[in-house]
Amino acid sequence: MTKGRIMSISNFMSSNLISLELDDDLNKVKAIFDSKKIHHILVLDNKELVGVVTDRDLYKHLSPAIGTNKETFSDSMLLHKKVHQIMSRNLITAPADISVNKAVLLIHDNHISCLPIVDKNSHPIGIITWRDILKLLALKYRKKIEQQC
Secondary structure, eight states: OOTTOOOBGGGTSBOOOOEEETTOBHHHHHHHHHHSSOSEEEEEETTEEEEEEEHHHHHHHSOTTTTSTTOOHHHHHGGGSBGGGTSBOSOOOBOTTOBHHHHHHHHHHTTOSEEEEEOTTSOEEEEEEHHHHHHHHHHHHHHHHHHHO
């Protein structure tokens, strides 16, 4: 990360991807969000990226009574909805050789919280989120401060 050197997003993206299929139900989505420390799940159809579902998407479609003693049959039936019913379909994606700066602009300009990184066949190979970008900036700033001391 020397000054003037272009940093590729492939150096910072997460390649440990968690994905779902279009017809997986929200029960499976909820189980993943409850057990992993992630906020985005990629949705695939024959290994091709077709959507993204976020924890916010999920909780917008579920009753707050789920998992409590106030849960009704209607509440629990919401967990049987399919991923394709709530996922975002109009995706902004990027290739692995995109620079961090361009990735930041894509995230900012398109008001998205994650940027899936795909190969030429639209198969996901990574993901970078706004949290990852913030962490990268914080570490870079910390390093700068330490160098000044």
